[in-house]
Amino acid sequence: MTSDPIPDPAMTGGVRAGERIIALPGRFDAQLYFVGRVRTPWAKRAECPRRGDPLAGPVCTLEIDPHWADALIGIADNDRLQVLYWMDQARRDLVLQVPRDGRALGTFALRSPARPNPIASSVVTLLEVRGCTLSVRGLDCVDGTPLIDLKPEHPPG
């Protein structure tokens, strides 16, 4: 976990020198359901670790909405899951970004939360399933982040 107190402009709405925003399209093309929430120890973006650790990271919780309970049948047989979540605090109109430690890069050349569709993907270790609550290691997002999908993670190859 980082203790870096500097707010991240990508999350707070600020735009740094050298960054570029564009007009967003006038319409959306598809729609999402939130299927649950992620519970983590981090209340604010600035408290989050830079990258989740599926082995040594703290235990976090995926709370699935009971509406989708049947979709969890058999999930306990997996050691690793891919979790997709919605970074609802991120701005979506930033196409060129200047990371704190680097040169300006296009949004698609970065894993920054600020992107046209702020979907994050994390691989987590599954520790326990109790009803609609899953205990996992490997997340790095803010407490309360909306969950959009989970699926087995297969090793590459």
Place this chain on the structure above:
Amino acid sequence: MTSDPIPDPAMTGGVRAGERIIALPGRFDAQLYFVGRVRTPWAKRAECPRRGDPLAGPVCTLEIDPHWADALIGIADNDRLQVLYWMDQARRDLVLQVPRDGRALGTFALRSPARPNPIASSVVTLLEVRGCTLSVRGLDCVDGTPLIDLKPEHPPG
């Protein structure tokens, strides 16, 4: 590439014995922009390989909408990308599924296209960038599939 001619019920709207559908929520929670299209050799779901191969798979193309051109700056420096796309032919209300070769499993215990939010994630090898067109290996989706995100893929650890 498989030549299996059996249509996949998850893609064609059919439901197999033992499968379960539920009522979808009455409202959506978030919205997506399509940022481009995926071009592949496969016109129909039944023609697609089961899993893309980032080394030996055929060359496919990511056509990014020029609206997002600046978001591609610097992307050519990456060897591997994570690509998120929208499986627009998949049904979203199937919570228990019976794979052709197995027992009934919940949707979150499967990587089936049929899921509440039909977002697929593939890791591809980036071969070439020409303007807003990227040549890649590793996809397994239908030609014309809407693209929702791309970002550098970092090895785990």
